[in-house]
Amino acid sequence: MKIEYKKDLKDVFKLDDKQVYIIDSNIYTIYKQLFQSIKNKSRIFIYEANEHTKNYDSLQKIYSFLYTNSINRSNIIYGIGGGITTDIAAFSASTYKRGCRLILIPTTLLGMVDASIGGKTGINYNNIKNGVGSFYIAEKVIINTKFLESLSETEYKNGFVEIVKMSFLPQSDLLSSLAEQQGIEAIIKEAIRTKLELTHIDLHDKSSRRLLNLGHTFGHILESVSNYDISHGTAVAIGIRAAAKLSFQKGFVTREVLEVIERRLDKYALPTSFNSKYLPEILRIGKSILKQDKKADDKYNLVLFNGIQNLTIYKTDEDLEVINVLREFADV
Ligand SMILES: NC(=O)c1ccc[n+]([C@@H]2O[C@H](COP(=O)([O-])OP(=O)(O)OC[C@H]3O[C@@H](n4cnc5c(N)ncnc54)[C@H](O)[C@@H]3O)[C@@H](O)[C@H]2O)c1
Structure with a gap:
C-alpha cells in the first residue's frame, strides 16, 4: 500500500470519467467544485454515511452502480469520505468481480489514522458492528489534511x-x-x-x-x-x-x-x-x-x-x- 501526502486539495482531485467514485454526501456538498472534472455524473455514487446505512442495502446499491458502469477488475474504485465510506467502498471493491482496484481518500481524522489503513473493510450486520467484511488493502491511500478544516x-x-x-x-x-x-x-x-x-x-x-x-x-x-x-x-x-x-x-x-x-x-x-x-x-x-x-x-x-x-x-x-x-x- 502506497501512502501519498498531498498539500493542495486540487492535487487530490485529478479525477476523470474512467474510474468510479463512492463519495460521502457531506464531502460532495462541501467540496463540490473539486469533483467538476468528473463530467459523467453517473460515475459518482453519493453515499449518506452513517452506521445505519453502513449495511447490506447500501452495498447492494453500490454493486448495482458498479454493474451499470460496467466496472471490471482493471477499473479503480475510489472511496472518498470518513471511515464509514471507505469501509463500505473497500468492501465493495474487495468483493465485486472478486476484487477491483481500490484507492482511498480519507477525509476524517479517524479515517486518516485508522480506517483507511491496514486493509479491514466491512459493513454492519444486524446489530453486529462490521459483522461482515474482508481484509483488502487499498493500492493507494491519499492523505490531505486540508479536509480536516471542515470537520466538526x-x-x-x-x-x-x-x-x-x-x-x-x-x-x-x-x-x-x-x-x-x-x-x-x-x-x-x-x-x-x-x-x-x-x-x-x-x-x-x-x-x-x-x-x-x-x-x-x-x-x-x-x-x-x-x-x-x-x-x-x-x-x-x-x-x-x-x-x-x-x-x-x-x-x-x-x-x-x-x-x-x-x-x-x-x-x-x-x-x-x-x-x-x-x-x-x-x-x-x-x-x-x-x-x-x-x-x-x-x-x-x-x-x-x-x-x-x-x-x-x-x-x-x-x-x-x-x-x-x-x-x-x-x-x-
Ligand atoms: N477499517 C478499519 O480498520 C476501521 C478502523 C476504525 C474505524 N473504522 C470504521 O470507521 C467508521 C467511523 O469513521 P468516521 O469516524 O470517519 O465516521 P464517518 O465516516 O461517519 O464520518 C463522520 C461524519 O463526518 C462527515 N465528514 C467526513 N469528512 C468530513 C469533512 N472533511 N468535513 C466535514 N464533514 C466530514 C461524514 O459525512 C459523517 O457525517 C466506523 O464505522 C468504524 O467501524 C474502520
Whole structure:
C-alpha cells in the first residue's frame, strides 16, 4: 500500500470519467467544485454515511452502480469520505468481480489514522458492528489534511481518541509527537507508521494487531446500547479507562500506573463517563453484544495494560467482569 501526502486539495482531485467514485454526501456538498472534472455524473455514487446505512442495502446499491458502469477488475474504485465510506467502498471493491482496484481518500481524522489503513473493510450486520467484511488493502491511500478544516469538533475528537489510544502501543512514538506539539500531519504520519507496523506483522488480526482494539470491546457495548448516540470516540475513550481500571483490579498494573494512564487521557480532555440512562440496557443486552465480539474463539480478547506502554491480550469468558467495570463509568 502506497501512502501519498498531498498539500493542495486540487492535487487530490485529478479525477476523470474512467474510474468510479463512492463519495460521502457531506464531502460532495462541501467540496463540490473539486469533483467538476468528473463530467459523467453517473460515475459518482453519493453515499449518506452513517452506521445505519453502513449495511447490506447500501452495498447492494453500490454493486448495482458498479454493474451499470460496467466496472471490471482493471477499473479503480475510489472511496472518498470518513471511515464509514471507505469501509463500505473497500468492501465493495474487495468483493465485486472478486476484487477491483481500490484507492482511498480519507477525509476524517479517524479515517486518516485508522480506517483507511491496514486493509479491514466491512459493513454492519444486524446489530453486529462490521459483522461482515474482508481484509483488502487499498493500492493507494491519499492523505490531505486540508479536509480536516471542515470537520466538526466532535468528529475531530473521535479521531484524536484513536491517536491517544495508539500512544499506548509499545511500537509507538506518538507520545513524543504529541508532547512536542508537532503539527497534525506529523502526528498522522506517526499514527499510520504505528498501525502499519502492527498490520504488516499480523494482517489478519490473529495476534499483535489485536492490541489496536484497546478500549474497543467496552466501546462496542456503549455504541450498541445507545444505538450509536454515544460516538465511537467517546465509547473508545471510556473503553480505555475501563481497560485501565480492570487491569488495576486484576493486579496487572499498580495504582501509580493507572493514574499515569488516566492523566494522559485527562490531558487530552477525553470523555470520563457516559449517561447512566444506558445502564439498564447494558445490563440487559451487554452479554449478547459481548458474545458477538468474540471474533476468533470462545473467549473475549480484552486488551488490558501490563504497564504504561505495555499491553496484553487477556482472554476471558466472564461477561460480568467486563460489564461491572463499565458500570463504574456511568455518570451519577
Ligand atoms: N477499517 C478499519 O480498520 C476501521 C478502523 C476504525 C474505524 N473504522 C470504521 O470507521 C467508521 C467511523 O469513521 P468516521 O469516524 O470517519 O465516521 P464517518 O465516516 O461517519 O464520518 C463522520 C461524519 O463526518 C462527515 N465528514 C467526513 N469528512 C468530513 C469533512 N472533511 N468535513 C466535514 N464533514 C466530514 C461524514 O459525512 C459523517 O457525517 C466506523 O464505522 C468504524 O467501524 C474502520
